[in-house]
Amino acid sequence: xxxxxxxxxxxxxxxxxxxxxxxxxxxxxxxxxxxxxxxxxxxxxxxxxxxxxxxxxxxxxxxxxxxxxxxxxxxxxxxxxxxxxxxxxxxxxxxxxxxxxxxxxxxxxxxxxxxxxxxxxxxxxxxxxxxxxxxxxxxxxxxxxxxxxxxxxxxxxxxxxxxxxxxxxxxxxxxxxxxxxxxxxxxxxxxxxxxxxxxxxxxxxxxxxxxxxxxxxxxxxxxxxxxxxxxxxxxxxxxxxxxxxxxxxxxxxxxxxxxxxxxxxxxxxxxxxxxxxxxxxxxxxxxxxxxxxxxxxxxxxxxxxxxxxxxxxxxxxxxxxxxxxxxxxxxxxxxxxxxxxxxxxxxxxxxxxxxxxxxxxxxxxxxxxxxxxxxxxxxxxxxxxxxxxxxxxxxxxxxxxxxxxxxxxxxxxxxxxxxxxxxxxxxxxxxxxxxxxxxxxxxxxxxxxxxxxxxxxxxxxxxxxxxxxxxxxxxxxxxxxxxxxxxxxxxxxxxxxxxxxxxxxxxxxxxxxxxxxxxxxxxxxxxxxxxxxxxxxxxxxxxxxxxxxxxxxxxxxxxxxxxxxxxxxxxxxxxxxxxxxxxxx
Amino acid sequence: xxxxxxxxxxxxxxxxxxxxxxxxxxxxxxxxxxxxxxxxxxxxxxxxxxxxxxxxxxxxxxxxxxxxxxxxxxxxxxxxxxxxxxxxxxxxxxxxxxxxxxxxxxxxxxxxxxxxxxxxxxxxxxxxxxxxxxxxxxxxxxxxxxxxxxxxxxxxxxxxxxxxxxxxxxxxxxxxxxxxxxxxxxxxxxxxxxxxxxxxxxxxxxxxxxxxxxxxxxxxxxxxxxxxxxxxxxxxxxxxxxxxxxxxxxxxxxx
Numbered sequence: 001x002x003x004x005x006x007x008x009x010x011x012x013x014x015x016x017x018x019x020x021x022x023x024x025x026x027x028x029x030x031x032x033x034x035x036x037x038x039x040x041x042x043x044x045x046x047x048x049x050x051x052x053x054x055x056x057x058x059x060x061x062x063x064x065x066x067x068x069x070x071x072x073x074x075x076x077x078x079x080x081x082x083x084x085x086x087x088x089x090x091x092x093x094x095x096x097x098x099x100x101x102x103x104x105x106x107x108x109x110x111x112x113x114x115x116x117x118x119x120x121x122x123x124x125x126x127x128x129x130x131x132x133x134x135x136x137x138x139x140x141x142x143x144x145x146x147x148x149x150x151x152x153x154x155x156x157x158x159x160x161x162x163x164x165x166x167x168x169x170x171x172x173x174x175x176x177x178x179x180x181x182x183x184x185x186x187x188x189x190x191x192x193x194x195x196x197x198x199x200x201x202x203x204x205x206x207x208x209x210x211x212x213x214x215x216x217x218x219x220x221x222x223x224x225x226x227x228x229x230x231x232x233x234x235x236x237x238x239x240x241x242x243x244x245x246x247x248x249x250x251x252x253x254x255x256x257x258x259x260x261x262x263x264x265x266x267x268x269x270x271x272x273x274x275x276x277x278x279x280x281x282x283x284x285x286x287x288x289x290x291x292x293x294x295x296x297x298x299x300x301x302x303x304x305x306x307x308x309x310x311x312x313x314x315x316x317x318x319x320x321x322x323x324x325x326x327x328x329x330x331x332x333x334x335x336x337x338x339x340x341x342x343x344x345x346x347x348x349x350x351x352x353x354x355x356x357x358x359x360x361x362x363x364x365x366x367x368x369x370x371x372x373x374x375x376x377x378x379x380x381x382x383x384x385x386x387x388x389x390x391x392x393x394x395x396x397x398x399x400x401x402x403x404x405x406x407x408x409x410x411x412x413x414x415x416x417x418x419x420x421x422x423x424x425x426x427x428x429x430x431x432x433x434x435x436x437x438x439x440x441x442x443x444x445x446x447x448x449x450x451x452x453x454x455x456x457x458x459x460x461x462x463x464x465x466x467x468x469x470x471x472x473x474x475x476x477x478x479x480x481x482x483x484x485x486x487x488x489x490x491x492x493x494x495x496x497x498x499x500x501x502x503x504x505x506x507x508x509x510x511x512x513x514x515x516x517x518x519x520x521x522x523x524x525x526x527x528x529x530x531x532x533x534x535x536x537x538x539x540x541x542x543x544x545x546x547x548x549x550x551x552x553x554x555x556x557x558x559x560x561x562x563x564x565x566x567x568x569x570x571x572x573x574x575x576x577x578x579x580x581x582x583x584x585x
Numbered sequence: 586x587x588x589x590x591x592x593x594x595x596x597x598x599x600x601x602x603x604x605x606x607x608x609x610x611x612x613x614x615x616x617x618x619x620x621x622x623x624x625x626x627x628x629x630x631x632x633x634x635x636x637x638x639x640x641x642x643x644x645x646x647x648x649x650x651x652x653x654x655x656x657x658x659x660x661x662x663x664x665x666x667x668x669x670x671x672x673x674x675x676x677x678x679x680x681x682x683x684x685x686x687x688x689x690x691x692x693x694x695x696x697x698x699x700x701x702x703x704x705x706x707x708x709x710x711x712x713x714x715x716x717x718x719x720x721x722x723x724x725x726x727x728x729x730x731x732x733x734x735x736x737x738x739x740x741x742x743x744x745x746x747x748x749x750x751x752x753x754x755x756x757x758x759x760x761x762x763x764x765x766x767x768x769x770x771x772x773x774x775x776x777x778x779x780x781x782x783x784x785x786x787x788x789x790x791x792x793x794x795x796x797x798x799x800x801x802x803x804x805x806x807x808x809x810x811x812x813x814x815x816x817x818x819x820x821x822x823x824x825x826x827x828x829x830x831x832x833x834x835x836x837x838x839x840x
Binding site for chain 1: 711724
């Protein structure tokens with residue numbers, strides 16, 4: 001059959017068939033693509049799409065979302081820019097979820113899942129959510145803020161079919177409410193419960209009973225107030241768990257409770273993922289050795305109290321680990337052990353334990369090189385280190401051409417090559433040249449424009465780039481903007497890039513989700529120019545100075561450097577909830 | 586507030602003194618001169634060994650600055666103080682530092698265990714660097730190095746016991762403050778920051794000890810009852826199994 005005939009046959013397929021075919025497309029990117037083929041495909045796709053991902057909540061509004069996807073069941077929303085995680089975005093910037101929930105409630109959307117990242121979630125939002133969607137099943141909040149245990153109580157009380165309540169690293173005001181007791185006796189559907197980020201105590205009796213009546217519970221992550229005795233009882237009731245986050249993991253290792261815990265652990269044959277240890281005594285770690293052999297994911301990055309030798313002993317049992325998050329207390333030697341033991345390792349994150357520069361030893365380039373040599377499946381790394389060398393990075397690049405994410409963070413943001421004192425341009429250059437599938441990159445250390453030349457030249461698949469204290473001139477930023485065709489998110493701080501780079505290819509920003517520039521050389525005038533020429537962009541200036549101070553001529557002076565600028569493409573114009581200190585040009 | 590402070594120790598004088606940071610907030614200093622100093626906080630000593638001097642200048646710092654405790658080197662305790670300089674007219678010169686003195690220097694850091702975030706030391710801190718989420722920073726700041734050390738605290742005369750987590754505190758003074766708050770309804774006649782007792786008046790001091798004021802004691806790993814304050818803080822936390830705040834009269838035998 002020739003192409004023309006095939007095309008006409010496709011057009012005669014009933015919509016149900018098309019819909020069925022589209023069902024197999026799970027990635028939202030694929031769905032976006034098919035919706036561009038023709039009007040009928042657009043129409044079929046939009047009525048059949050149940051899961052929507054919105055990477056920037058201000059790129060679109062709730063009304064348009066609902067109008068296009070009336071069958072929406074699952075929504076993912078991201079709010080604040082990434083650098084908000086590091087205190088670069090003042091409080092009150094925005095990212096409120098309430099309007100979205102309100103609009104969906106009014107329109108009769110049958111919402112079942114909501115996943116939010118870096119958004120402001122008020123108790124009112126949670127209450128409205130809980131009461132408006134009778135089939136609501138899953139709430140995942142990552143790095144959000146604005147709610148208290150009152151809101152959680154509303155979710156627990158009202159969501160009769162709740163399967164998942166997953167709170168990851170949120171700032172929650174713990175009003176010591178009994179939110180956990182609010183799960184009614186009739187609630188037996190929980191599959192996943194994660195309250196590790198809560199600071200206050202929970203009703204442990206209610207917790208045990210909840211666990212006992214939810215036979216499908218697979219994932220449970222406790223907070224640090226849940227003592228080891230309770231953990232032991234929970235494990236006895238829920239040996240089917242596959243993902244466990246311990247609360248406090250400290251007890252007298254000779255006590256009967258501890259022995260009971262060890263036995264309970266041995267019985268948990270399904271645990272594949274382990275985290276928590278928010279409060280830990282290294283001598284209690286042997287209790288988990290029996291499950292280490294089957295673990296694929298281990299997160300010890302909140303446990304500075306585990307010493308290097310204890311960590312190493314533990315790691316030796318973890319031969320099947322694929323994802324490992326640890327602290328740099330493990331040391332280069334410990335990383336060597338990881339390299340020898342964890343041959344299935346795919347993702348490694350080494351976080352800093354010494355955040356205030358008191359002088360604890362961190363890891364160096366040696367550890368990274370060892371890992372790259374020993375772990376052939378490694379494709380994602382986040383590495384906070386004391387020092388780095390070009391030679392090491394070049395070796396790593398040769399050993400691991402499969403990196404998808406490569407994030408290196410030197411504790412001193414502009415430290416040069418520890419051996420040669422040169423910038424780290426060549427090292428990162430080797431990474432981008434070798435890793436053809438790299439989609440995310442964070443650079444640090446002493447860097448000149450040269451590294452950006454390499455990035456622009458070689459990082460063809462790069463979607464997200466984070467730059468801090470790097471580069472010499474506008475050329476650096478230009479290399480990146482001209483070269484990285486798939487760039488979606490660019491975030492830059494404290495680098496000498498100015499208007500020339502910003503304005504050279506303004507159309508580029510419509511192909512990207514967002515650009516963040518803070519403490520750079522960009523001026524108010526440059527931003528204004530950009531905003532004028534590009535109506536589909538919101539160019540926001542964050543001005544944190546007090547009203548009156550620096551206002552009037554000074555702040556309106558186009559030659560003034562802009563402290564923080566965040567621009568993003570949008571279909572709906574300037575946002576209406578911007579606070580005083582955010583100025584949309 | 587950051588402050589570089591210098592404390593000169595004489596090696597042999599370390600064994601010459603004991604300090605009990607709680608009992609009537611008194612510091613006993615046994616020296617050839619046998620004087621007692623009541624302090625609410627830690628005190629600077631500038632001490633010249635080589636000369637037979639008989640004055641010592643005691644300077645306590647203002648509330649906002651932390652200062653070095655008089656303790657074994659490496660005890661690492663920091664406390665608040667208040668502004669008073671007292672010249673005891675004992676003519677101990679503080680100016681020179683002869684080479685045979687033990688030189689003890691440390692950088693002060695304001696540290697509030699309760700707010701669970703240590704202020705950074707002198708190294709310049711860049712906002713948002715290293716790029717670590719606040720949540721993680723708070724967890725790290727809050728995590729003690731070892732396990733939480735909850736111990737029972739009983740106070741003679743109080744109707745019920747309390748529990749404290751010794752890991753929440755970094756100095757004896759912090760623990761003292763916390764215990765004071767916990768049992769405030771039961772204590773009588775405590776010293777407060779405003780009133781610094783006339784330390785030169787030994788009899789008044791003994792009155793205080795004899796009065797209904799309290800002395801903290803603890804049971805150690807071996808089951809012995811010890812006076813709080815003899816050993817460095819970390820050692821104390823490691824060995825303390827329970828605390829008992831005894832009446833001053835009963836505690837005299839332990840001093």
